[in-house]
Amino acid sequence: MTDISHTRSPSMARNQSPTVKLVLRVVLYILLGLFALFYLMPLFVMITTSLKSLDEIRTGDLISLPREVTLDAWKTAWATACTGIQCEGVRPFFWNSVLIAIPAVMISTLVGALNGYVVAQWRFKGANIFFALMLFGCFIPFQVVLLPMARVLGIMGIAGTIPGLIFVHVIYGLGFTTLFFRNYYVSIPDELTKAAKVDGAGFFRIFWSIFLPLSLPIIVVTVIWQFTQIWNDFLFGVSFSQAGTQPVTVALNNIVNSTTGVKEYNVDMAAAIIAALPTLLVYVVAGKYFIRGLTAGSVKG
Amino acid sequence: MSKWLQDNMPKIVLAPSFVAVMVFVYGFIGWTAWVSLTRSRLMPRYELDSFIQYERLATSPRFETAMVNLFIFGTLFIVIAMVLGLLLAILLDQKIRTEGALRTIYLYPMALSMIVTGTAWKWILNPGLGLEAMVQGWGFESFEFDWLVDPDMAIYTIVIAAIWQSSGFVMALFLAGLRSVDEEIIKAAQVDGIPHWRVYTAIIIPSMAPIFLSAFIVLAHLAIKSFDLVIALTGGGPGYATDLPATYMYAMAFSRGDIGQAASSAMVMMLVVFAIVVPYLYSELRVKDD
Known part of the structure; x- marks a missing residue:
């Protein structure tokens, strides 16, 4: 432990430059955020799609928020959607x-x-x-x-x-x-x-x-x-x-x-x-x- | 009498489970193996008739597709999920302030049913209204992403959905592994001025070999058993382009009424699992005995 100061000087200086470090941190957080979006996207799409009317689904796009929030699809899914010949929802x-x-x-x-x-x-x-x-x-x-x-x-x-x-x-x-x-x-x-x-x-x-x-x-x-x-x-x-x-x-x-x-x-x-x-x-x-x-x-x- | 009862209580308690395992696991495997050697069709028959069912499997183009698909799907799924899981674990290991929240986000798909995952991705990949339509709507008129209905590409949609579902789990495994590496070694390496990335490639990752093995076993096992995801996402189609052995077996058993083929394809699945799991279990149990 006594000769730390001798061994670390060149490489530490190269690794620890504050600007490089900051840039790396920013890139790191951006990457983590992009991955979070990848995992959240399907859940987001499911929720927003379930709150849209069929007309809006046909005219709007996949990731847009519902213009008019409606719970009709939820009611249908719960109580009246058809699973084969039976139509009592899930x-x-x-x-x-x-x-x-x-x-x-x-x-x-x-x-x-x-x-x-x-x-x-x-x-x-x-x-x-x-x-x-x-x-x-x-x-x-x-x-x-x-x-x-x-x-x-x-x-x-x-x-x-x-x-x-x-x-x-x-x-x-x-x-x-x-x-x-x-x-x-x-x-x-x-x-x-x-x-x-x-x-x-x-x-x-x-x-x-x-x-x-x-x-x-x-x-x-x-x-x-x-x-x-x-x-x-x-x-x-x-x-x-x-x-x-x-x-x-x-x-x-x-x-x-x-x-x-x-x-x-x-x-x-x-x-x-x-x-x-x-x-x-x-x-x-x-x-x-x-x-x-x-x-x-x-x-x- | 009560002394006898007292002494044998552990065995009595274990007995029902023992019988259940012998009958419902090993007995049933035996039954399936036996029937796979007969000419059973709609009803099981018990006269042995050599390897006729396996010969039929070998010449069935549908089963060949299923095996090729299992190979493509299994390889891509295992490799990508491991690389992605390791990458996420390493990124999360950099003293991230929001680690808890991010971990929760990366892992939640694992709590969902494959049927839910399949339903969600089927909608996202729907060429007319999903991702393709969205990007076209942004002005990229020539953008095409119709893998779901393309017989040559549909198997890759299953890879995508399966990776989305399981990579967070691989991340959790690797993260636990990264955290169990001795802090002192890492500190010593840092003091010696070894670059951060070298600490990972030379010290941490090599010491996690057992975790790679576990992740591989779990993923391979998931790949072979994949059934619900295919049913929900593509239904095995277009045609039978995305059939896997599991869906082939199910189709033979419950819609084609071909019990011989169902039994023999189940045995093939069983053998694939055997080949992967037995060496692993053997080594695990041996280590514990020492």
């Missing part, structure tokens, strides 16, 4: 998605928590193999289970129903929920479990009074992850539903790709925003946990 399908997502998120989170607790804290022969098998299940392309699942749902008598979709989402969500909780509980020293066992506490007692109270952050991460996955799902929704039980993503796609009548772009955009609102809201309110789930789901451990 409202019933929005509630389908709620009815699917809430139980599926709750069940898969609870079971994942118990699984993670066992795998991390009650290691027995084979627990690691179970975990590896489960982990691999997170990665399979779901196309490979679509055909047999369609048949099994039929045999179980829940094909095309909301309980059927809940069942599917719980089964294929377990991999990730187990992974989240296992990785969280693995960092809790197992002396804690051992001491509690010595004190005579049983399996559920330890879970309930020691682990669960420590779990709030990972519960939030898991619930957000599962909710986003299930709300945004399309593949299971389109494969295992029938008219009347479709989730909102399927209804949105049907509205946008229906070929009958005049194409109402403003209604399409309003419906798309309605379908996106719940997960966007979660992101805005709990973005930190959302990101943690994303990174935990990819960079494990």
